[in-house]
Amino acid sequence: MVTETDQIIAFVLARLDEAAETQRDQFDAWHGKDCESIYRDAETPTFPCDCGVPERVLAEIDAKRALLEDLDYGGAEMGDAQWLVARRLASLHADHPDYQERWRH
Ligand SMILES: [Zn+2]
Numbered sequence: 001m002v003t004e005t006d007q008i009i010a011f012v013l014a015r016l017d018e019a020a021e022t023q024r025d026q027f028d029a030w031h032g033k034d035c036e037s038i039y040r041d042a043e044t045p046t047f048p049c050d051c052g053v054p055e056r057v058l059a060e061i062d063a064k065r066a067l068l069e070d071l072d073y074g075g076a077e078m079g080d081a082q083w084l085v086a087r088r089l090a091s092l093h094a095d096h097p098d099y100q101e102r103w104r105h
Helices: 004-023 053-073 075-091
Strands: none
Touching: 004 053, 004 075, 053 075
């Protein structure tokens, strides 16, 4: 049976996958303001770059994913915590068409 928690976690994991994919894209990734790779007209753009921002963003994505996994192995109380964490993470994407209004409450 697919529970409400399963559904919201699947939603959050899908958004994390999208964010990671964007962050691995040479032109869509976030960078530091002085990063050489953001000068797209450069003849030889530097990518991967050394500003450190793409790696940090990917590490934050991995940490969110790991947090949800960690909370998956602790019985009922951890299940409640997992639900609360997943709701907070899902709320970052409340404008997404797959976001369910019932997750707000
Ligand atoms: Zn950079």
